[in-house]
Amino acid sequence: MMKDYDLIVIGSGTAGSVTAMKCNKAGWKVAMVDELPFGGTCALRGCDPKKVLVGITEYIDGVQRLQNAGVKGAVQIHWNELMQFKKTFTDNVPDRRNKNLQKQGIDTYHGHASFIEQNKLQVNQETLKGTYILIAVGASPVKLPIKGSEYFTYSDEFLELEELPKNLLFIGGGYISFEFAHLARRSGANVQILHRGARPLKEFDKDLVNKLVDYSRGIGIDLHLQTEVKEIQKTTTGYRVIGNQGKETKEFKADLIIHGAGRKPNTDGLNLENAGIKAGIDGIEVNEYLQSISNPHVYAAGDVTATKGKPLTPVAGMESHIVASNLLKGNSRPITEQVMPTTVFTLPKLASVGLSEEEASLQNIDYKLNHIDVTNWFTYKRTNQPVAFAKILVDQTNDIVIGAHLLSHEADELINHFATAIQFRLPAKEVKKMLYAYPTTASDITYLL
Structure with missing residues (x-):
């Protein structure tokens, strides 16, 4: 029926x-x-x-x-x-x-x-x-052409683990791997990430990604770039992962292999x-x-x-x-381009909205770049944050914010203010006049523009 x-x-x-x-x-x-x-x-x-x-x-x-x-x-x-x-x-x-x-x-x-x-x-x-x-x-x-891929654990399964294995290995250098790697490392696990490219988190500002990579390694996350995984083997004690770094073959061991190579x-x-x-x-x-x-x-x-x-x-x-x-x-509402901030929920968090430097240059925009180490600013120093950076791009011809890239514990909330400015094309000089509650993270915006 x-x-x-x-x-x-x-x-x-x-x-x-x-x-x-x-x-x-x-x-x-x-x-x-x-x-x-x-x-x-x-x-x-x-x-x-x-x-x-x-x-x-x-x-x-x-x-x-x-x-x-x-x-x-x-x-x-x-x-x-x-x-x-x-x-x-x-x-x-x-x-x-x-x-x-x-x-x-x-x-x-x-x-x-x-x-x-x-x-x-x-x-x-x-x-x-x-x-x-x-x-x-x-x-x-995404399905990966790796022998032994049946041994993968996926992100939804990771979120259901009743017990956290001691040694974890993530394949892929995107959101999933970095977020879960930080979570697992702070929960006491030994963590490795294998990424086939030279640059992880490629959708984000490369300078801030490099800062995050350095910090991730500093807390004990073992990140291997330009490492192409060829095979996963099950052993009596866990798994062996075989990969190539250039012409050299490398072996890695882990109790659990998590797929973090994209969807x-x-x-x-x-x-x-x-x-x-x-x-x-x-x-x-x-x-x-x-x-x-x-x-x-x-x-x-x-x-x-x-x-x-x-x-x-x-x-x-x-x-x-x-x-x-x-x-x-009836078909009367077409899809339109919308400003959409995005965040990697590591600690510190990495957030981005609008254009990157490369994109702004390709569009021949005359922009001003404010690249600021804010680690010693009051907002971040008061909680002993070890790394905090901001990159703000302002179109000098039209005096509007066109891009913002942040690395800090507050980046996920602060990025929304820049998204609003970009979406509604608010003049930077007007945004700087805004009186924010103080001392708050948003009250720093005046000094970032």
Whole structure:
């Protein structure tokens, strides 16, 4: 028996939820399908639980930095208790989300969805037909051509570890590896990162990345660059990782190998070809309204799309709002470029928004660069932060901020002020007139511009 809907949403995370609820509120008959627990990556397996864990390590790091500055006594993380605390934020999400959707009148299905026709899906033993279908299934770890890749532990599994192994090895030098490496190191583990390129965290300012790399090594994270992993072998005591550094073969040992080498649009298994949906390595190909370029019944939002948006939760939420508007009002709201700050939640944190120096130069912008070591500024010295830097780019012709790059414990909050200035093209001279509460991190903005 086939069930008919006005809208079927595949995926229960941020990219799908807004559209589902808005269309349901407008009177549409809506269904939501997810083969994983309802709630999506961010709430269950990504940013939210990660931030809970990182938050605890911030306190540990603070106590260690302030020894002999009024603080006495050692503290340590008890990993199992930390994970139990994390679960208080995640365990009730799927059931709560499912009940909330059903209460609103949205039908929920737990199972794998795959296309059988342009607007028909197979879910378990049922066939669902949608006037429109929104694909919002996010991303998954990219497959690596490494012999022994079946021994990988993935980020979602790392966030469920009941006990933290003594020796960890991360493959890849991106967000996941650096954030989890800092978390694990401050929780007492020995940590290695193997990165095939010469520069990790390539989306961020290279000078500040170098500062973070130096600091990471200083706290005991063993980072190996230009190291290409060829094979993972299981041993009686753990794992052996074999890689090449130039012409030299290297061996590394660990109790756990974590995949941190990037993610890709999660389109495998959807049988997109049955619905004539075009997709490439960057995701589902959509027009400016987030509608499939080859199947008008289908829209896509979030990490699964081949748009220029960053793979971040706020972008997924924004795109879900856009899809809802275009479904309810006809294609009238195109996706527009949005200023989007991003942060690596290491300690110190690395944050960025707007243009880099290279990008500003390529656009022939006459810019002023304020590159400042703020380690000895009151804001950072009062908590004994060992490294704090800022890079601010100002378009001298138009007197507007065009880029900001920060490395400090407060970078994640401070970057939002610069994002606001860039988004609304606020004149730098006007931003400098703002009276901020003092002494706060934001009150330093006047001296950074």
